[in-house]
Amino acid sequence: xxxxxxxxxxxxxxxxxxxxxxxxxxxxxxxxxxxxxxxxxxxxxxxxxxxxxxxxxxxxxxxxxxxxxxxxxxxxxxxxxxxxxxxxxxxxxxxxxxxxxxxxxxxxxxxxxxxxxxxxxxxxxxxxxxxxxxxxxxxxxxxxxxxxxxxxxxxxxxxxxxxxxxxxxxxxxxxxxxxxxxxxxxxxxxxxxxxxxxxxxxxxxxxxxxxxxxxxxxxxxxxxxxxxxxxxxxxxxxxx
Amino acid sequence: xxxxxxxxxxxxxxxxxxxxxxxxxxxxxxxxxxxxxxxxxxxxxxxxxxxxxxxxxxxxxxxxxxxxxxxxxxxxxxxxxxxxxxxxxxxxxxxxxxxxxxxxxxxxxxxxxxxxxxxxxxxxxxxxxxxxxxxxxxxxxxxxxxxxxxxxxxxxxxxxxxxxxxxxxxxxxxxxxxxxxxxxxxxxxxxxxxxxxxxxxxxxxxxxxxxxxxxxxxxxxxxxxxxxxxxxxxxxxxxxxxxxxxxxxxxxxxxxxxxxxxxxxxxxxxxxxxxxxxx
Numbered sequence: 001x002x003x004x005x006x007x008x009x010x011x012x013x014x015x016x017x018x019x020x021x022x023x024x025x026x027x028x029x030x031x032x033x034x035x036x037x038x039x040x041x042x043x044x045x046x047x048x049x050x051x052x053x054x055x056x057x058x059x060x061x062x063x064x065x066x067x068x069x070x071x072x073x074x075x076x077x078x079x080x081x082x083x084x085x086x087x088x089x090x091x092x093x094x095x096x097x098x099x100x101x102x103x104x105x106x107x108x109x110x111x112x113x114x115x116x117x118x119x120x121x122x123x124x125x126x127x128x129x130x131x132x133x134x135x136x137x138x139x140x141x142x143x144x145x146x147x148x149x150x151x152x153x154x155x156x157x158x159x160x161x162x163x164x165x166x167x168x169x170x171x172x173x174x175x176x177x178x179x180x181x182x183x184x185x186x187x188x189x190x191x192x193x194x195x196x197x198x199x200x201x202x203x204x205x206x207x208x209x210x211x212x213x214x215x216x217x218x219x220x221x222x223x224x225x226x227x228x229x230x231x232x233x234x235x236x237x238x239x240x
Numbered sequence: 241x242x243x244x245x246x247x248x249x250x251x252x253x254x255x256x257x258x259x260x261x262x263x264x265x266x267x268x269x270x271x272x273x274x275x276x277x278x279x280x281x282x283x284x285x286x287x288x289x290x291x292x293x294x295x296x297x298x299x300x301x302x303x304x305x306x307x308x309x310x311x312x313x314x315x316x317x318x319x320x321x322x323x324x325x326x327x328x329x330x331x332x333x334x335x336x337x338x339x340x341x342x343x344x345x346x347x348x349x350x351x352x353x354x355x356x357x358x359x360x361x362x363x364x365x366x367x368x369x370x371x372x373x374x375x376x377x378x379x380x381x382x383x384x385x386x387x388x389x390x391x392x393x394x395x396x397x398x399x400x401x402x403x404x405x406x407x408x409x410x411x412x413x414x415x416x417x418x419x420x421x422x423x424x425x426x427x428x429x430x431x432x433x434x435x436x437x438x439x440x441x442x443x444x445x446x447x448x449x450x451x452x453x454x455x456x457x458x459x460x461x462x463x464x465x466x467x468x469x470x471x472x473x474x475x476x477x478x479x480x481x482x483x484x485x486x487x488x489x490x491x492x493x494x495x496x497x498x499x500x501x502x503x504x505x506x507x508x509x510x511x512x513x514x515x516x517x518x519x
Binding site: 055 | 370393400440447473477490
């Protein structure tokens with residue numbers, strides 16, 4: 001596989017633009033849930049012809065941030081930005097460096113996860129910056145200028161897009177560099193260790209997080225029962 | 241009109257004028273704008289700019305000059321509610337604004353309605369959409385992905401937005417039709433009971449998804465045997481779940497357990513070299 005830095009930059013820019021636009025859905029516009037990891041990563045996967053990997057990654061990242069809810073005035077970690085960086089890293093690795101094995105996927109999640117917390121800090125900063133929009137809205141009202149007030153949400157969206165797009169671009173560059181440099185340096189024991197993280201630890205953590213969203217004790221029991229039944233059913237089918 | 245409303249704002253009785261309706265097109269403009277309700281969310285007055293932006297087409301139809309200035313300023317007060325439930329409040333507020341423009345009610349009634357209703361609406365929206373429907377739809381779609389259903393994300397979007405869009409559109413028009421009584425109507429839909437039930441459905445989906453995930457994990461490696469690995473994996477899920485319940489954050493668990501895992505495997509391999517070095 002030949003490495004073309006120009007093509008990699010173009011692909012990274014594409015991920016940034018699409019990811020930045022989808023990220024607006026999280027709070028600023030529409031809120032149709034296209035900003036959820038389960039949708040964002042497969043959309044990027046479709047762009048790069050890697051839907052199978054993207055679906056799997058999307059589901060795993062969705063589980064990890066299932067409890068991230070924007071309730072009231074709370075600002076949770078920004079799972080959308082993290083999922084764009086994680087998904088983008090795996091997909092760009094597949095396009096430019098080789099097959100993204102489980103070790104690469106696990107490394108991408110470990111390197112990309114902090115972006116969610118940086119994104120949270122950025123969201124708080126943006127809300128503070130939006131105070132200036134509030135002041136401009138007051139001025140527009142005093143002047144009786146509806147058009148001036150109507151422009152303000154667009155300014156807010158542009159700010160969000162610029163800030164979050166910059167974070168995605170920075171996170172993506174750092175993440176792809178880390179993974180592309182570190183992966184060839186790993187020996188077999190390290191690769192095996194990352195595989196254990198990718199195959200066992202990350203799904204287990206994702207399931208544990210998902211279970212915390214179930215708020216009824218009986219629902220948890222139901223969850224355990226359906227888990228056991230399906231597992232027994234699958235084993236029975238396998239024996240058959 | 242301006243003098244009339246000034247008198248009403250002060251609480252004095254005044255003569256009534258015929259109510260001027262804003263029309264369906266204006267309501268659709270309000271609906272479209274409500275999709276950008278949180279674009280200028282800020283720390284001080286939260287969604288105030290969004291609310292004023294959404295209701296502006298109705299205000300410009302009803303008022304001019306000083307009245308318009310007063311109306312715009314009125315809707316730039318503090319506002320914080322659930323974005324989807326706000327459409328019902330917007331519809332009801334448009335109706336109240338019509339009556340205010342006709343001199344039938346004072347502006348403090350509009351302010352009071354918004355201030356009273358934003359909390360209960362937010363509570364219903366948060367518990368139904370964020371805490372129930374979203375986890376349920378996501379758990380269903382995740383279980384779908386783990387069963388190799390490639391269009392599972394579409395199911396997530398369709399299921400979620402079926403409720404989201406219907407409630408937004410219905411909420412706006414019901415709010416406009418019923419005015420201040422819109423909360424009673426929304427309460428009758430019993431979203432709270434549905435959100436209670438969706439926890440059970442989400443539980444089942446997470447259970448099924450978990451079983452499929454365990455099956456996938458143990459089938460792909462199974463160094464210790466499928467059954468033993470399944471039990472170990474379930475034990476790991478339960479340990480992590482208990483730690484999360486004790487307020488240990490996901491990021492600490494992610495890096496803490498990764499370091500533990502890497503350390504154990506590499507440490508053990510240093511003493512008992514089962515895995516050879518080299519690619």
